Amino acid sequence: MEAQRRVGPYTLVRKLGEGGMGLVYLAEAPDGRRVAVKTMRPELAAREEFRRRFGKEAEAARRVARFCTAPVLDAGFDGGTAYLVTEYVEGPDLAAVVRQAPLTGANLEALAVGVATALAAIHQAGVVHRDLKPSNVLLSPVGPRVIDFGIAQLADTAGAPATVARSMGTPAYMSPEQAKGEPATPAGDIFSWGALVAYAGTGRPPFGTGGVAEVVYRVINHAPVLDGLDERIRPLVERALDKDPARRPTAQQLMDRMLGRAEVAVDTATRVVSDTWTPVVPQSPAPVMPLSPTPGTPSRPTPSPSTPLPPTPGMSPSPGLTGPPAAPRKRPWTPIAVGLLAAALGAAVTLAVVRPWEPPGNDAGTPAARSTLQAAGSTLSVQIDSLARQGGTVRLQWTVKNVGTENAPLAGKLGGGALDSTVSRVNLIPPGVGRPIYPAWKDKTCACTDLPMAPFPAGAQLRMYAIFEGVPQDADRVDVDLVLLGVIRNVAVSSS
Template structure:
């Protein structure tokens, strides 16, 4: 393995509280370095007292602060610990430490499926081994009474001995928010891989995981999601109403994928039935299926990736302040518009307005462009485009809204010159007249166009500052007639 840099990836949805950015110990684990983050939290590489490495996952502090969350965390984590380790990354420990809810899982070396398929789809024995391995993992998960809820390519790691499914079950802890299922569905699953019932806001079941298995295997074998790409709304519509596009999928797995992608959950096979049909016999034990996968699996070569240079050393006493500031910007809780931020972009010296900017935020590098700021009387419509010009995943939900579960652009503001009180988006029938974002990934190259409508804007205003939350303030943006 010399000369090869193995991918060491694990996923969870969480964010460490700003005061814990510098923590070196969480529970019995020593934190080594950050591996990634998502909508509900962060994951670090850590090790226990014996030196065994784990993926240490910490939940967002606002979740851990809720009594209902704390009550259910132990129950759901214990259910996840009952999942057999066959083709999974098992849960090793869970608990609370100083108000931080943490979960430790086995540390898996290997690229995720998405990274590999971006280079080339899987074929032959490896595609079949992937299909069997993920079905085996789902069988083990379902036998423990757990539903994965978010099976997708980034949650399947390709280890030297076969695929390993991660991040099962814990997503359901978001239900402790007390919101209606239709609202929670936005955070349950990734649109291109979720089942029709999840897309409609209905509870996820083992049959939902089977549908996600079909979408995942189709992606692995063709290099494209079976319901296409595009905006969240259009992908969700296709998941609910359209037949999957399976052209080019290996005929040895296509019939089972078609059955798994049936719109009616009652007509889909179970995970155990998938495993049996793929292996050609009945009641296959998960340990036997796991051995078969490891015997036929050919280790994949991790695609090359650019390594970010290490940050320069900071002077004593400065680093904690900088880190807390960065964390606050990522979380979107920085106070407020009246305070001048050093990274704000100003108009050029020639008087030309600044209508584009680039920011390092939300785990990647984001470009923003004001497409239009037009008025019709006292009503002004703002349109802007955000592009992920970096390499990291930078989910945009909960970055432009007011409140933990506000996935809209309700906190975007227009700031008239010389006016301390900003103008927020209009509200109609209790809803913000602005873009709503689903809880979905926003990877390198992704682009999203957003809007917000403002009312009672003084008609003599010719220019305003536009505050786009984590994207900063764009100054002196001209208002033009519609």
């Protein structure tokens, strides 16, 4: 196959990987777009039963909606080679990323939502994945994408008795019933979801590692080890890993629970995931060599290994600066539900911030400082209403009005991450202090506004507050950093 340059109408560029079913190549379609071509092992394609079922299973896979999946585009036979064509996903697989560090925060939760969304789309098409594992989840720039759904079923046509070692990809992610050789069902995929999310959040499979028999025994008989998994997502993972498939939630129920709304559509959930996902790139990936070029055909350069993306602005404080506390846990999925509403309305979230905070002729930094700017896809008017001492604390109050024509959702954009609906990243910077002062926290709750789960349309107005502790008593003026809404310099601190 290395010497073969074409499969059907697809030109092979380079090998991407190899698995139990065959080889995967980056290829070029006749229209010039890049695709992934999976060629099945020749001994499989030679069997009549495999050839009969291949078309049926491939057609079922093509019915799966593309949401959070790498959709199947084509399938066929080229001589003795059976091949399956899917959309090419640029990005590492989950295993490669977690080997460096587990996912945390917004990305862990976006992964959980994204994979559940993919399973919902797969199950709605009447397909069972059967082999959900970290290497079958690719982390694209816009979120996780599940691949190879339904293809594991074709292994059963090889003519040999069904065995655990042959019918699964990785035993640590199989359901107990599948490990016992029982028919695979959507509930089995949910168990695999729980094991995969646990691995993503801790760096360890929940049933450990070792030989096949050892791991399968734990899957069937032992409770999962979930130490270190984010408490906001652990209860759902525990339910998904129930030994009884009848007690596990469905993929739709996982989506609904995580997004805080009933009957979430897979297309809407996909947009939420892309809005909350921060791209990840593994360090120093091993280069993959291109296929030897056909004589007379110019070779295609292999892209150089990607370097890690820089931290998201505002998420990792500079040396000497203290960041805000973690997002509140009292409503773990509420902030992403805000993204759900915004996505349902088709709101733009690309930010183009202009900060004309000191117009000519104004005394910059008075308590009534105002500004108009472009942010969150609309035009916003911002006014600081008061910045006043109240005993040992300082209370900031400000008003934002949408004076544009577009919806401008703010929840998730002023907090410690996309899943923090508060304004916990708003901060005060007293002169000479050298670090921001963030809102106070009590009982794991920010002493600040928790933005509503609602659109922010034209004409709407929000009044927000934040309470700060530790502002020096001699600080009579401070800079106010409203994050998305810019920095207002030299604001006077009054006495109440």
